[in-house]
Amino acid sequence: MEFQISIASTPIDVGYTLDCGQVFRWQLNYDGWWLGVVKGYVLKIKRLGDSLMVKTSSEDADEQFVRRYLRLDDALPKILYEIRKDELISNAVSRLNGLRLIRQDPWECTASFICATYKNINAIQQMIFSLSRSLGEPIKFEDATYYSFPTAETIAKIDDELIKACGLGYRAEFLIETARNIASGDVVLENLAKTSYENARSVLLSEQSKGKKKLLPGVGLKVADCILLFSLEHLEAFPIDVWIRRAVLRFYLHLFDEAKVSKMISNVEQNGSIGPAEYRQVSEVMRRYFGAYAGYAQEYLYHYTRVYEPLLLSRGL
DNA sequence: ATAAATCCTAGACA
């Protein structure tokens, strides 16, 4: 199906949105179309003036579906106004204006970020491609075949090495166990969109019974925040990876008291990676600082400090 | 004082 979506009153930059590390299934083709697979449908998107041109593999993937996926219901100008608390975020917002969070499928998002730990974006894309190709459903579209992301039910039934062969390594057992507990209904991810951020996060991190194995192995604090932000409507979630942590250390130390600052600095000197205690403290402070849309601030800071600022510095700007 | 919970940190992992 083909249609156009007017974006005159709802600005979006498709490139920033689909290529900022929040989702791994999109690529920009030589002809200028962004191509991705979403929930069993193939989508192509290209901007034309004040519209998005869209082609999809199914009548079910209609304008409503795409608007929802791209979060065109978010009042972006208002959100960006609310998070502009200082010069750094202001620069990021100016430079990356139009970057939007998207509304991902909770299971695919969970699986993607379990795979994402300790890997770079290229490797993550490769894993997700392999998983889809070997376990997903084929979708024919414009004389080519694409593959949907496998369901939790499918992955729950797969024992053993097939998944490791997709390049997951030790993440394979995490993914399978997580898929089983989701397929069995022990965790219903969708329900977590309706509860508070704190409660939803504690469910994602919970154990089967006290002291026992985790319900969703492979989901720690950072992955939980990604799931909450990218697929469960918790826009205040503020995932902290190494890049964001560096940004906090460089620009936001004044938000912390002296004791915490010296502790953070000694932590970074001897350990490198952030511990859970520090993660909880830092993310809470940043959520308070940026407010209800802290997650948007995180995406802008992430992309800006990771890509643009180093680029500008290297050119002496 | 002791044991049992809980908190926390250092290393392992592709």
Place this chain on the structure above:
DNA sequence: ATGTCTAGGATTT
């Protein structure tokens, strides 16, 4: 380049 797990040590109760 990077986030979670696990074991075991420190801390609290």
